Amino acid sequence: MQIDYQRELAEFEWDIPEGYNLPAVIESHAAAFGDRLAVQFRDDDGNEARRRFADLRDDMNRFANALESLGVGEGDRVMHLLPRHPDVFAIQLGALKRGAILVPCSAMLKPKDVQFRANDCEATTIVCHDELTDMVEAVADETPLDTMVVLGGSRMGEWESFGALIDGESTEHDGPDIGPQSPMSINYTSGTTGQPKPVLHRHRWMHCFERVNGRYWWGVEEGMDFEDELLWATTGTGWAKWFWSPVGVALTTGAPQFIYRGDFDPETFLSLLESEGVTRLCAVPTQYRMFTQVDDMADYDLSLKQTLSAGEPLNREPIQAFEEAFDVTPRDGYGQTETVALVTNYPGIDVKPGSMGKPTPGLGTTIIDTVDEEEVERGEIGEVAVPVDSPAIFDGYFEKPELDERTFSGAYYRTGDLASEDEDGYFFFEGRADDIIISSGYRIGPFEVEDALVGHPAVAEAAAVDSPHDDRGNVVKAYVILAEGYDGNDELVEELQEYMKEETAPYKYPRRIEFVDELPKTSSGKIRRIELRDREMSKFGD
Incomplete structure (x- = not known):
């Protein structure tokens, strides 16, 4: 077809049939x-x-x-x-x-x-x-x-x-x-x-x-x-x-x-x-x-x-x-x-x-x-x-x-x-309305960050949220589950950040990265970014 x-x-x-x-x-x-x-x-x-x-x-x-x-x-x-x-x-x-x-x-x-x-x-x-x-x-x-x-x-x-x-x-x-x-x-x-x-x-x-x-x-x-x-x-x-x-x-x-x-x-x-x-x-x-x-x-x-x-x-x-x-x-x-x-x-x-x-x-x-x-x-x-x-x-x-x-x-x-x-009429998902990240005036959809991150062989799964920052208002924070065989350390953080700068617009790269074993999810498997944002507020919020 x-x-x-x-x-x-x-x-x-x-044309919905009357007795349907x-x-x-x-x-x-x-x-x-x-x-x-x-x-x-x-x-x-x-x-x-x-x-x-x-x-x-x-x-x-x-x-x-x-x-x-x-x-x-x-x-x-x-x-x-x-x-x-x-x-x-x-x-x-x-x-x-x-x-x-x-x-x-x-x-x-x-x-x-x-x-x-x-x-x-x-x-x-x-x-x-x-x-x-x-x-x-x-x-x-x-x-x-x-x-x-x-x-x-x-x-x-x-x-x-x-x-x-x-x-x-x-x-x-x-x-x-x-x-x-x-x-x-x-x-x-x-x-x-x-x-x-x-x-x-x-x-x-x-x-x-x-x-x-x-x-x-x-x-x-x-x-x-x-x-x-x-x-x-x-x-x-x-x-x-x-x-x-x-x-x-x-x-x-x-x-x-x-x-x-x-x-x-x-x-x-x-x-x-x-x-x-x-x-x-x-x-x-x-x-x-x-x-x-x-x-x-x-x-x-x-x-x-x-x-x-x-x-x-x-x-x-x-x-x-x-x-x-x-x-x-x-x-x-x-x-x-x-x-x-x-x-x-x-x-x-x-x-x-x-x-x-x-x-x-x-x-x-x-x-x-x-x-x-x-x-x-x-x-x-x-x-x-x-x-x-x-x-x-x-x-x-x-x-x-x-x-x-x-x-x-x-x-x-x-x-x-x-x-x-886009200019051809294609829609691109940018996140939930309450998931959008605004950093230094930029509006950043979390999925684009997550999509780029999982393209790196060290990343099995990722979730991006806004994290409070004194100068920028918020910065992008990525919670990352590592693929088997990789260890989370400062060197890998730097490697992922440099990789992201090549994959996305520079303002979208995660300035903060935290390695975790699991991500909070709903019963249907959707990431509960609200929980991750709450964690960031407790760490960096006023």
């Missing part, structure tokens, strides 16, 4: 191509499973009937705490068929996080894998949860068995009427300050993914020939990214997808890409970087047609390595829990390393001043923003009117992410 970007910018129109909802999409797929592979599953013990689209429909309806018998209905919040598993889609779709609202949770959370989410959205039901039930049982009595379903285990205590519940249930279900404006999910943002916020999405979100993420990022759309295609997004079920790709692209377009349950290991994942015949991959930058550290990476015989990167900007080194090894260019994309893909390197674009790409058609994504609602000039740093009336962003925070008022009071939804646009 090749995109005529300017034409599609000019001609794009939203995700379970209805699956019913339609099952009727049209029920025998088509929907999910190919493997785990690290060698177990395999396959689900056709007809299987997804049947198990969706079986679970919806089971939930109805348990008293779960329209508007109820259904949490799930699940690993990658072949039955995850049936669980999610079954809850949606009942008109319930999904509340995904990551296995990386702690019991107190589960407790917070359950209480915050008043969830009464949870579906949990049998290996994770301890997380729920530790706090269940302190929450509204009264219906608990276990996947992968038998009935025990308060837990109903998923397998037993769906056994013998009808493969048809007459649920409540739901449409594009019906609530679908509450995805909690990780945030950099305060408690996570409950982002509410409606069923139309899935249609927007199909129209935007599918076509302008993955290069797939409903009706194309999927006979020799297999998509793989390496995300987990608890993240918004699960809805971005495994649900929002693969399920909506009818594309076959691969799901693997197992810890990331670059050699294992490369072997799976080869043996499964994956044609389109979406991974995170850390995984791409680790792929390129495999000495014989180019020896793997891969079938990749498209490679995507998400979560944070992708450095130039892994892009070049994949191009050389597999003749495919990883294409970055940008969006949030609150949105679809706002900016992508679409199929056929001339990728500029370090760039998020160009704004996707239909959204009106732009860059505005961090104070006023005026678009900034090209080359200037501003805040990525989307018109508040776009159907491709969230509707608000679940039962948080004070947050809604603050977020939607203007003409734009402000993402809180800073970017600049």
Whole structure:
């Protein structure tokens, strides 16, 4: 698929079907191509499973009937705490068929996080894998949860068995009427300050993914020939990214997808890409970087047609390595829990390393001043923003009117992410709005510093923040995790600083460098620069 970007910018129109909802999409797929592979599953013990689209429909309806018998209905919040598993889609779709609202949770959370989410959205039901039930049982009595379903285990205590519940249930279900404006999910943002916020999405979100993420990022759309295609997004079920790709692209377009349950290991994942015949991959930058550290990476015989990167900007080194090894260019994309893909390197674009790409058609994504609602000039740093009336962003925070008022009071939804646009219309990520470094009047995006630093062989990972300085107001401070075999000392500090002066504008080099063993991160793996800034204030602030 090749995109005529300017034409599609000019001609794009939203056309969300009146009765659109995700379970209805699956019913339609099952009727049209029920025998088509929907999910190919493997785990690290060698177990395999396959689900056709007809299987997804049947198990969706079986679970919806089971939930109805348990008293779960329209508007109820259904949490799930699940690993990658072949039955995850049936669980999610079954809850949606009942008109319930999904509340995904990551296995990386702690019991107190589960407790917070359950209480915050008043969830009464949870579906949990049998290996994770301890997380729920530790706090269940302190929450509204009264219906608990276990996947992968038998009935025990308060837990109903998923397998037993769906056994013998009808493969048809007459649920409540739901449409594009019906609530679908509450995805909690990780945030950099305060408690996570409950982002509410409606069923139309899935249609927007199909129209935007599918076509302008993955290069797939409903009706194309999927006979020799297999998509793989390496995300987990608890993240918004699960809805971005495994649900929002693969399920909506009818594309076959691969799901693997197992810890990331670059050699294992490369072997799976080869043996499964994956044609389109979406991974995170850390995984791409680790792929390129495999000495014989180019020896793997891969079938990749498209490679995507998400979560944070992708450095130039892994892009070049994949191009050389597999003749495919990883294409970055940008969006949030609150949105679809706002900016992508679409199929056929001339990728500029370090760039998020160009704004996707239909959204009106732009860059505005961090104070006023005026678009900034090209080359200037501003805040990525989307018109508040776009159907491709969230509707608000679940039962948080004070947050809604603050977020939607203007003409734009402000993402809180800073970017600049070059002369060709490419967007470049510059950091979070509260992460920008101002030193001697210069505005410095932390990512450019971090991106250059990790290009040095001694640097495995880096985070840049502002550090108070008497003369300059602030200077750039870099926290650095060293690669194996390197020792942090004054000589290396000087070497890195001289290297940075060659790689970036001189005013951007880190005047202070501290070697650390780890960086503070959110549960979704994003660096909490606010903690690092607080450290600097305690050291050098007044």
